[in-house]
Amino acid sequence: MSSRSTRVPRDAVHHPLFARFYARFSVSADTKGGIGALRTELLTGLSGRVIEIGAGNGLNFAHYPGTVSEVVAIEPERHLRTLAADAALRADVPVDVVPGAAEALPVKSEAFDAAVASLVLCTVRDVPRALAELHRVLRPGGELRFFEHGLAPSPGMARTQRALDRTVWPLLFGGCHTARDPLAAIEVAGFEPIAYRTFTVPENGIRLPSSYCVLGSARRV
16 A cells, blocks of 8 residues: 655745744834834724734734724744734634735635734735735725835935845845835725824834834725
């Protein structure tokens, strides 16, 4: 009798070393760097069914308001997904952590009232496709909440960001790119901005290639 081995499907994203670094760094950034307050601002006022892409280790889960009936959290990286599943158990709202990539969401069309993209568009392989998927799964008039870092307004830093993106930055930081323009990409994808603000993290002190942020909301049209 011949035997056939069963191959385990490879995760869509595999950054084991960065995932462990991020899991530790992100918790510190939430408590000491003020990111936790930004997560609350990002999610305040949401209701109904929500899909979150790139949920990471689940730090957003504690900030969802009680008006949210369900969160489907997509996370492709195995280690972070395990941490997110643990965080889901402690959340005040129902959270289902699901493997998958932002470019091919494993959910039905027009099934969600809102979507959340939080510090994830910098890392997805195909930004237009990921945003097209969010557009697909949102109901007409559904809301996209976003908190992302991206292209600096100053030409000098923007040149530095592009140079880093072509060389070491994605290798060191789990596929992250610093020179993307998330707001422009969101508009091109068929979302109408409702409100947003730009700022730097940290607010004072040295500016990093990843310091230039935008937080806001847009409507599926």
